[in-house]
Amino acid sequence: MATYANIDAFVTKHLLLDLTADFDAKTLRGTAELQFERRDPRATEMVLDTRDLQIWRVESAPPGGAWSDTTFRLDPATPAFGSALRVAVPAGADRIRVTYSSSPAARGLQWLTPAQTAGKKHPFLFSQAQAIHARSFITLQDTPGVRLTYDATVRVPKELVAVMAAEARPGEVGSGVFQFHMPQPIPSYLIALAVGDLTFTPMSERTGVWTEPAMAAAAAREFEDTEKMMKATEALYGPYRWGRYDLLVLPPSFPYGGMENPRVTFATPTVIVGDKSLVALVAHELAHSWSGNLVTNATWTDFWLNEGFTTYLERRIVEVVYGRRLADMERIIGLRDLAQARKDATVAGDRTLLPALSGRDPDDAYSVVPYEQGALFLSFLESKFGRGAFDRFLRRWFDEHEFQSVTTAQFLEFLSKHLLSTKPGVVTDAQIQEWLHSEEVPGSAVMPQSDALEKVEQARDTWLSGGSMDALAKTASAWSTQEWVHFIDSLPRTMDTGKLAAMDQRLKLTDSPNPEIAHVWFRLAIANRYRAAFPAMERYMIAIGRRKLIVPLYRDLAATPDGKKLAAQIYAKAREGYHPVAQGTLDAMLK
Numbered sequence: 221m222a223t224y225a226n227i228d229a230f231v232t233k234h235l236l237l238d239l240t241a242d243f244d245a246k247t248l249r250g251t252a253e254l255q256f257e258r259r260d261p262r263a264t265e266m267v268l269d270t271r272d273l274q275i276w277r278v279e280s281a282p283p284g285g286a287w288s289d290t291t292f293r294l295d296p297a298t299p300a301f302g303s304a305l306r307v308a309v310p311a312g313a314d315r316i317r318v319t320y321s322s323s324p325a326a327r328g329l330q331w332l333t334p335a336q337t338a339g340k341k342h343p344f345l346f347s348q349a350q351a352i353h354a355r356s357f358i359t360l361q362d363t364p365g366v367r368l369t370y371d372a373t374v375r376v377p378k379e380l381v382a383v384m385a386a387e388a389r390p391g392e393v394g395s396g397v398f399q400f401h402m403p404q405p406i407p408s409y410l411i412a413l414a415v416g417d418l419t420f421t422p423m424s425e426r427t428g429v430w431t432e433p434a435m436a437a438a439a440a441r442e443f444e445d446t447e448k449m450m451k452a453t454e455a456l457y458g459p460y461r462w463g464r465y466d467l468l469v470l471p472p473s474f475p476y477g478g479m480e481n482p483r484v485t486f487a488t489p490t491v492i493v494g495d496k497s498l499v500a501l502v503a504h505e506l507a508h509s510w511s512g513n514l515v516t517n518a519t520w521t522d523f524w525l526n527e528g529f530t531t532y533l534e535r536r537i538v539e540v541v542y543g544r545r546l547a548d549m550e551r552i553i554g555l556r557d558l559a560q561a562r563k564d565a566t567v568a569g570d571r572t573l574l575p576a577l578s579g580r581d582p583d584d585a586y587s588v589v590p591y592e593q594g595a596l597f598l599s600f601l602e603s604k605f606g607r608g609a610f611d612r613f614l615r616r617w618f619d620e621h622e623f624q625s626v627t628t629a630q631f632l633e634f635l636s637k638h639l640l641s642t643k644p645g646v647v648t649d650a651q652i653q654e655w656l657h658s659e660e661v662p663g664s665a666v667m668p669q670s671d672a673l674e675k676v677e678q679a680r681d682t683w684l685s686g687g688s689m690d691a692l693a694k695t696a697s698a699w700s701t702q703e704w705v706h707f708i709d710s711l712p713r714t715m716d717t718g719k720l721a722a723m724d725q726r727l728k729l730t731d732s733p734n735p736e737i738a739h740v741w742f743r744l745a746i747a748n749r750y751r752a753a754f755p756a757m758e759r760y761m762i763a764i765g766r767r768k769l770i771v772p773l774y775r776d777l778a779a780t781p782d783g784k785k786l787a788a789q790i791y792a793k794a795r796e797g798y799h800p801v802a803q804g805t806l807d808a809m810l811k
């Protein structure tokens with residue numbers, strides 16, 4: 221279950237945080253008050269999750285009563301889950317308060333120096349709690365099976381702004397004190413904080429974007445369709461329940477594409493490419509406001525209930541706002557990513573929709589399999605029952621489970637009752653079991669097709685069999701990011717150096733400002749030992765910390781002895797700028 225919390229005995233209902241961000245010491249310190257409900261009247265000890273925290277004091281209090289010190293013990297840490305904090309809870313107490321501080325190496329936080337930001341003047345801090353990193357900066361019951369509301373006071377240097385994934389209470393600008401309130405019950409992995417030189421640019425009544433000042437205009441332009449996406453999603457799946465929907469653009473070291481923190485998605489700057497071709501990321505994070513944040517996987521094995529649903533929803537939103545052509549390209553690219561993830565998996569169960577996580581840090585099993593296999597599963601169901609009926613079914617699923625944490629078994633029961641039974645025999649139990657447990661895409665899948673990507677393949681074949689560079693360049697001038705990525709990714713891994721150099725010179729690939737295009741180009745360059753691209757690749761790997769964009773480059777390099785040497789040299793320079801999560805992945809790979 222990836223938690224030490226004894227939620228059979230106590231369950232947290234509300235959290236009160238009072239934290240100070242100390243950039244010199246790289247620590248968050250202060251108090252976390254947990255107001256809980258007793259489930260077992262005889263229980264005398266509450267167990268909380270922590271990782272690398274210093275615990276200074278623990279107090280307890282009865283309803284409305286005074287605080288008094290209580291005893292506690294911190295168990296030895298395990299690599300997968302950290303340390304259990306065991307707190308003695310007197311009879312009658314309904315709250316405890318822990319005074320603590322986080323470690324400078326807290327896995328859920330990244331402390332950036334001014335040099336690592338766009339503005340270069342102020343430091344930056346951001347949190348990333350999913351899957352089980354909230355425990356590295358808050359003492360709590362760190363499991364998606366528990367939902368809580370919270371209030372927070374965050375104290376920061378006066379020139380900086382704090383943003384949490386919650387409602388901001390009006391405060392005094394420049395006071396260095398920010399207050400937040402989260403009225404909807406959320407799982408702990410959705411608690412989020414960012415502190416930096418942040419400015420807000422509104423995009424509509426209820427959407428806007430937080431960025432460093434230098435990026436404000438470009439970000440607001442790239443994401444201007446966010447309101448349209450919200451309307452499209454509401455029309456399909458019911459009202460948006462979280463008030464505002466803002467985006468917060470992080471520095472490039474953010475290890476993920478996006479994180480669906482409620483009310484304010486945290487996003488990588490690597491999707492700001494000028495032509496909105498990568499805003500499916502916003503559709504994805506927005507979709508989590510239904511699948512994930514509203515209806516939440518109860519355990520990390522049920523992760524596909526978050527990500528498979530969201531990937532399916534994302535492409536439906538893209539279809540409404542940008543058209544079928546882009547959605548289908550995304551589906552094809554997803555299918556290819558799925559095949560690659562299955563190849564890369566070292567544990568067989570990780571190739572299925574339901575990875576076995578017992579004793580493992582959920583991050584170790586992380587892959588796109590739950591995303592893409594899950595989305596294909598839902599597309600299969602859609603094809604069998606019709607889009608209208610399936611949309612109504614999904615909306616009902618969200619409505620009837622709002623603000624609840626759910627298991628795969630609950631979904632299957634709901635599916636059987638409200639969809640399968642409407643047309644008995646159309647989908648068999650054996651088919652459902654195959655979708656859940658197969659290490660491959662089941663034969664019953666509806667495979668996506670994309671004319672646009674087929675045309676890219678034709679252009680590729682024409683050029684490879686002697687067609688002119690001019691003709692290729694002319695066709696390519698109209699390509700979106702997806703078409704470029706497909707073209708480069710589908711070129712043979714062994715090519716004539718002259719042909720690569722000619723292509724590079726004409727299509728400006730080594731110098732591409734688009735991080736997705738540069739990524740696939742560098743992989744082709746590594747495969748061909750096309751060294752002219754390596755200096756730019758090194759700069760890219762130092763500047764960007766998004767795992768999806770850098771980890772495959774390190775892996776490709778590490779496959780040969782000289783490549784491994786180069787990977788180690790680059791990593792020595794880049795490591796300090798990476799997030800602890802990316803450092804963990806790469807330390808293991810390059811050791």
Ligand SMILES: [Zn+2]
Pocket residue numbers: 504508526527530
């Ligand atoms: Zn997601």
